[in-house]
Amino acid sequence: MLPSETPLTAPETGRFSFSDLAGWGDDDLDLALTVFRKNPAGPLSGVAAQARDGRSFFEAHFTPSGPINGHFTGYYEPELSGSRVRTPSHPVPLHTMPPGGVSAPRAELDAQLVGQEIAWVRDEVDRFFLQVQGSGRLRLPDGATLRVGYAGSNGHPYRSIGKLLIERGVFGPDITAEALKVWLREDVDRGRAVMAENPSYVFFAERPTAPDAGPMGTLCEVTQGRSIAVDPDHTPLGTPVWIAVDGIARLVIAQDTGSAIKGAGRADLFFGTGKGAGQAAGRLNHPGAFIPLVPR
Known part of the structure; x- marks a missing residue:
């Protein structure tokens, strides 16, 4: 035992x-x-x-x-499809911390962060879960890897949307991350609204990409x-x-x-x-x- x-x-x-x-x-x-x-x-x-x-x-x-x-x-450290530039398949930006920082909640930030993009991912769900983990590796179209790591936040407290959806009866206590991702993607507007209920927003910086380094x-x-x-x-x-x-x-x-x-x-x-x-x-x-x- x-x-x-x-x-x-x-x-x-x-x-x-x-x-x-x-x-x-x-x-x-x-x-x-x-x-x-x-x-x-x-x-x-x-x-x-x-x-x-x-x-x-x-x-x-x-x-x-x-x-x-x-x-x-x-x-864990996710591995995601990504791009260094905005493309039709990678339209959602990852941002670096702007000079002086920011204090606005998640729902208000994209428009304030133009020019702070360091990479782009497939959708807002990929970005959200990358922010939850705090670091990740992006597989670029040319086969290279870009590692990004935590570089600060907007200072708002983290709120678990999984717990929120359990409280609302959408999921039971056995909720998994994969099931939550599917639910968020089924209705983009609904998913975006729920993700916005976690006001915390994480910024990234490029990190070394040695394959044997954590x-x-x-x-x-x-x-x-x-x-x-x-x-x-x-x-x-x-x-x-x-x-x-x-x-x-x-x-x-x-x-x-x-x-x-x-x-x-x-x-x-x-x-x-x-x-x-x-x-x-x-x-x-x-x-x-x-x-x-x-x-x-």
Whole structure:
């Protein structure tokens, strides 16, 4: 039984140790150390750079904190059809942040952002979901790839249109991203009106496109299956966190943030790039064990 399936309490002695983490002995902690090393300079960066064994490093320099009843979702880097110029098949712009920023909500922005276009995508649904994920790769007509990443927002709070449509009885709680995309595209005007109810609008910038590099998170490049987005008001960026949720039990590193990721124990696990990653990310929406490691 996973810790996510039982109330999370520390042992009777009041102490919580690595031996209490089901699966700790089987995890690839060398890989976790490699991901931890991607963090910018911090108190343990020098030690991590010299460490040869992940298990020894984490057990010598950290200790598990009391477990938190967390909630996990997944995110990914989409791959979309795109263009550097406006074409009939790619009429919807992605924008870079204008000088001085903007404060208008989503529904009012397109007309204010003329001249700020950095790329174009197939429709408003592709743009909307790219903004939700915060980064993506565009497949250009000449076969090249353009990677775009988060470059700021209009400052409005994120509102989940999925939750909104569940509340209105349009979908049940088992809603998926793919079903939502189909519904939004069935009636363009209806879809546009619903998307406008999320006033948050994300701006992009071009990012490096090395095929083996992950997208840039808030702290550093993120890694498939080993990076999470957290609420930094509760979990400092750079924190190693043991997670146990939906059959996953491993050490991950807090390296990203997200407008919808709020509260203690809230985490978004990065699943990688492309359609398969998106499907896996969309399936994760469950409670689980969230156990930060704290420096000794």
